[in-house]
Amino acid sequence: MKIKIAVFGRKETIDKLNYYVEDQEDIEITPFIFTNAKETIELIEKAVMCDIYLFAGTLPYLYAKEKIDKKRLPAVQVACDAYTILTSFYRLQNAHNKSLGRFSIDVLNHNHVKEVMTELAMHDHPIYTYSYGEDRELDIDRIIKHHEDLWNDGKIDYILTSIEEVAERLEKNNIPAFCMQIPKINMENAIERARETAKLNQSKSVQIVSGFVRIKDYELLTADKGELFAQNLLLELQQILLKFGQQTRSSVLANGNQFALFGTRGILNYITNHYRDFPLLLEIERTLNITVEIGFGLGLTAKQAEDHAKLALETCKHSENSNCYIVNERKETIGPLGVEKHFNASQLYRALIHKAKLNNELSYNFIDFIKLRNNEPFSANDIANYYRVTKRSAERTIYKLLSGEVIKAVGEEKPYQKGRPRKLFKITI
Template identity: 25%
Template structure:
């Protein structure tokens, strides 16, 4: 299965990435283009369901940095380093024979220029170096280049900012964009894909559960056996009426589906309290399970994840979501589709929690905990207004029509 990567970059950089990405198998690219890197935070809000995000440079990354932790998908950015600078300088000197001291160059980290010149044992007069910073308007960088040109201090400009390059071209000042090497772009794309695959593998990470049974319960072995079997857990007894379970996130997700839980509770037919914890270690997961257990009542299950989000109680909760029905984006969609703000919010969170951008009506029905017919009506309303689209069909081993595969067609992050 291919990895769908959203890329935030300039239009000029998009063409270079497309030409290079053809050498990489199993990736699908979707571009979100800016005229200026400061637009990167706004573009984050426009990203449609995908597997990972790649920002096309350090500057858009710095502008979007504070928002990246909120993304439910892995992200990466193409970093500027000494290789890019040395490659660009070599290209300029080879093609135009411009002396290094007659160049004005803007970079994210000026020390990289010094490092390159030191490595090649250059002992002449250095170039004019402009330091790029998100606290410094790009117009300032542009004015510095132009001022040096007007005073005849330079013969050429190397810029890392595409909008600056475009303006220099309009003013007929000789300039070139910083060359991101083919290897650097390939490495960034492959790293981003690897991060996505790693995130998906998180579904097998360890989870700790804590089970408490009333002391006067005479069938505790039956209860623990039912729960251990349903959650694919191994367990150990802590006290005469408490147990610790060990399973994986993938197995837990299956048992937390409402239908499965209801069947399990019917089988047990005895009071119990059960809580699970995720964590970056077994110790942390155990502590999270202990915190979740404090909220749990009989016949209920709570989960505390590694981000300390409390989910539940299962199976009676509407979902594991924090819904904001006062969001104008959600309200506008609700108005256009005639769906409730609650359903729109659930669909957005359904997309955020899935490891794949594609889904079937059955996938959504299980998440919304409604009938297949109701889900199909919801999807039809989304498709009719362009908020979802059919992208294929899934053949089953059973008789009957193939299932339609859909993708959401609006920003969910």
């Protein structure tokens, strides 16, 4: 299985990366090209079908960092390190005939400049360093003003910047500026880190699933019907859950007036195959004539899965009816499950035709697909199975739907022990 790397950068940089990996059959690069690095904030939302995110520069990574941290996305950035600065100094001297003095430089970390200056014994050279990694928040205008002030004061003869946009704006103001070029080895190292990180993520064990099931308002029911009646209900509920445990190869433990479930692939398959009807919930209601709350949590550790299951169970409190929710490893809540969800089919059809640019047949089929799944989250694999097409063809449909903003990513599932997680999507109509 190929590793899909989402690369964020300018066209010329991504072209270089493509050239470096063209003979590497285990890698597939999906380019996300920008002219302004700030566009990365929006572009990252479209990279939902990729295994890892690679940023060809410090600036796009910094703009996207908040979303990376919030969504816990696997990310790698091409290093702008001491070697980058050293090779840039070499180009200044040999390609541009510039002396290594009387210039200003901006970098993420000023220590890299100090390392190079120490290595080259440049102790007496007037160099002004701006370290934007020390700023509370990134501000291109502040960096440009720093360089312009030095230029206007006659303290420098040119600028060396690590940011393309800074160089472009300075040049428009007739201030000589040179942008650092990313060395080939830094790009190759970033690609290798991306490959290794993606492989590590794919080799992690299957997600652990934890669940809690409880009778809603058990104390009130006990006070109304009596202790014996309530205890008999718990015994009958336990029998239903034990049968469910055998079906899904999961463990069922009694914990006071609620039950805990623990499993992996079996229970995860059950959940993802029953978003629409959720038979367990229906069986409990029909057999015992009670209101029940079910919360499932997904995680890479038992503790994480248990904590997420508790969050899902708390969400059940907001309704008087029986319901079931899931909280995945990113703390995204999915549900309620088994409850009919209505949507505007006419509005969805118009969006499919005009925004996603699907033809009539595909549009009608997609509406039927959404109805069948009760408007629950779906993956590219679900579309492939429904349309009976290849996964690659299904992914092309997903890209069209995302580009037209007809759907959005809402989470992911990992039904198999190996391989990347499947992204889950939901219509926005």
